[in-house]
Amino acid sequence: MSNSKESNYDTQWPLWEVFTQPRDGKPHEHAGSLHAPDAEKALENARDVYARRKEAVNIWVVQTEDITASTPEDQGPFFDPANDKPYRYPKFYNPPRAVKKRS
Amino acid sequence: MDEQEKQQEFQEKIDSGITIEPKDWMPERYRSQLIRMMSQHAHSEVVGMLPEGNWITRAPSLRRKMILLSKVQDEAGHGLYLYSATETLGTTREKVIDDLLEGKAKYSSIFNYPTLTWADVMVIGWLVDGAAIINQTMLARSSYGPYSRAMVRICKEESFHKKQGYEMVATMAQGTPEQQEMVQDAVNRWWWPTMMMFGPHDDDSPNSAELIKWGVKSKTNDELRQSFVDRHVEEAKAVGIEIPDPELEFNEETGHYDFGEIDWDEFWNVVKGNGPMNRERMKAKREAHENGEWVREAAEEYARKQKLSKEKAS
Numbered sequence: 001m002s003n004s005k006e007s008n009y010d011t012q013w014p015l016w017e018v019f020t021q022p023r024d025g026k027p028h029e030h031a032g033s034l035h036a037p038d039a040e041k042a043l044e045n046a047r048d049v050y051a052r053r054k055e056a057v058n059i060w061v062v063q064t065e066d067i068t069a070s071t072p073e074d075q076g077p078f079f080d081p082a083n084d085k086p087y088r089y090p091k092f093y094n095p096p097r098a099v100k101k102r103s
Numbered sequence: 104m105d106e107q108e109k110q111q112e113f114q115e116k117i118d119s120g121i122t123i124e125p126k127d128w129m130p131e132r133y134r135s136q137l138i139r140m141m142s143q144h145a146h147s148e149v150v151g152m153l154p155e156g157n158w159i160t161r162a163p164s165l166r167r168k169m170i171l172l173s174k175v176q177d178e179a180g181h182g183l184y185l186y187s188a189t190e191t192l193g194t195t196r197e198k199v200i201d202d203l204l205e206g207k208a209k210y211s212s213i214f215n216y217p218t219l220t221w222a223d224v225m226v227i228g229w230l231v232d233g234a235a236i237i238n239q240t241m242l243a244r245s246s247y248g249p250y251s252r253a254m255v256r257i258c259k260e261e262s263f264h265k266k267q268g269y270e271m272v273a274t275m276a277q278g279t280p281e282q283q284e285m286v287q288d289a290v291n292r293w294w295w296p297t298m299m300m301f302g303p304h305d306d307d308s309p310n311s312a313e314l315i316k317w318g319v320k321s322k323t324n325d326e327l328r329q330s331f332v333d334r335h336v337e338e339a340k341a342v343g344i345e346i347p348d349p350e351l352e353f354n355e356e357t358g359h360y361d362f363g364e365i366d367w368d369e370f371w372n373v374v375k376g377n378g379p380m381n382r383e384r385m386k387a388k389r390e391a392h393e394n395g396e397w398v399r400e401a402a403e404e405y406a407r408k409q410k411l412s413k414e415k416a417s
Binding site for chain 1: 409
């Protein structure tokens with residue numbers, strides 16, 4: 001390329017993950033990500049990118065590199081402890097009928 | 104697990120409709136094909152702002168100006184959803200933008216045609232966004248989670264784009280003889296380039312079979328093109344617009360419209376960079392990128408200083 005610069009690999013700012021709360025009382029949900037130089041700009045950009053049509057009443061932004069996630073390979077072993085505990089579900093129990101029907 | 108077993112497990116997931124997420128194992132080619140396709144899609148949204156942006160200052164009324172501004176802003180948003188989704192595959196924003204500016208990445212050829220009159224803005228909304236919706240509704244069911252979710256978001260917004268265009272086409276088609284002539288002229292110029300948006304025939308589309316096998320696409324180029332024709336011919340009829348294709352005819356047997364052949368020489372010529380506006384579009388993108396450089400640097404420097412002074416204070 002005949003650019004004066006060696007390449008266009010200049011900054012596109014750090015990556016942030018955006019979580020939006022669609023309505024009061026609802027949990028925040030991952031909406032997508034965006035680039036921004038700082039948290040304040042990230043919030044503004046999140047509003048312009050992910051809430052142009054009132055999709056959110058509240059927004060969280062967090063820098064992508066600050067998120068720790070479990071991996072797909074973990075899926076088996078990591079969540080294993082929940083596998084053999086059927087007594088954590090109401091279905092496990094067999095109370096007398098009358099009690100069960102109580103509303 | 105060896106490579107072949109992983110491949111097989113991957114294919115089984117796809118076949119049973121399980122979504123592939125960024126950290127899941129995927130064949131390298133699935134990854135590279137998606138990066139190519141999704142970044143191309145993102146570039147199309149962003150370059151697509153140029154032909155319409157050309158008319159913002161000359162919109163015929165304040166209402167139309169607000170609508171067009173909002174539509175062009177949506178296209179920027181769509182580009183951003185898609186760039187972010189592409190980045191989940193392990194590439195960076197810098198890299199994909201660089202590929203566009205260096206001419207290594209493509210974008211939809213439709214944006215290499217000029218918008219000569221206001222009627223072009225109307226017809227782009229009706230035809231080009233109409234075609235995009237057909238393609239994107241399919242992609243909303245794509246096997247790659249982030250792509251599919253970006254598409255769902257885009258489809259919701261895109262329907263207003265088409266509707267506002269069709270509304271204007273309908274209005275002008277009932278206008279003065281000059282207005283009718285103007286809108287018909289725009290349709291005459293945009294119909295065939297829009298038909299080309301769906302890409303080569305299935306026989307000439309080397310990527311199609313693979314993308315369908317992987318659940319990225321669920322319909323072929325020709326199938327999508329047929330749905331576009333069936334829908335838009337009816338819409339044209341309803342408002343008294345003529346489709347510039349003498350071979351267009353309803354086929355009772357198939358229940359679809361038969362149509363004429365695309366000028367494939369023109370198609371490949373524009374793809375290869377020789378369309379009426381290729382150079383202009385790339386020039387505009389490069390200039391925007393270069394002129395924005397100081398803004399990106401200044402914002403980053405500001406963020407750095409803010410952080411420093413916060414650290415000092417604590």
